[in-house]
Amino acid sequence: MRSLERHRDVGAYALGVLDEAEAFRFEDHLMECPRCAAEVTEFGATTRQLMLYRRATPRAVHPFAGPGPQLLDRLLGEVATRRRAAKRRLLYAVAAAVVVAVAGPALAMMAGGGGSGAEPVRVVAATDQKSGVWAQVTAGDEVWGSQVELEVKDAAGPRACHLIVIGHDGSEEIVTSWMVPDHDARPNTMKGGATMQSDQIARYEVRTMNGETLVVLKAG
Known part of the structure; x- marks a missing residue:
């Protein structure tokens, strides 16, 4: 080829x-x-x-059934909505960072005064003694699944890798893929998403494209 x-x-x-x-x-x-x-x-x-x-899709729907004429419009509209929401979240995060930098001690004192109603963010980290790979996953639930941020240190590049999310039912999804630089131990950060929410996730695995597991992170 x-x-x-x-x-x-x-x-x-x-x-x-x-x-x-x-x-x-x-x-x-x-x-x-x-x-x-x-x-x-x-x-x-x-x-x-x-x-x-x-x-x-209901099981009664034939797998080769043609989509309706509005399907593309709905998909494009959903993508546009998610992009606008992502921009808003970024602006909120920047504003929050400024507030914390200016009034960190006061916010720390108020932290126990009641929740904001936001979905909890879960952070898990692990180092594999055999491969030497360290990884940290930060995940937050969304209506459609979960948003995932991966930070990984891998000095054994170059090699292509996946972050896999594995459900309690054994199902697997690829969250994100990346190329490990040549002998570079600095942390790399990638973002992705999964259709599973946190209570459906058993663990995360960093694997090579050849299927070798580099590090396992238990979700709960």
């Missing part, structure tokens, strides 16, 4: 429609191509939307 054709397989790989042999060849390419590793991550939102659609 020529290099250009491998680049074109990013979408098919991210959506899981390549057969086993083609996926294996693409993963070999992914190990050496930071551009494709980044593009696989960008397909995460689309993959999650399709998974949600599959779960929400």
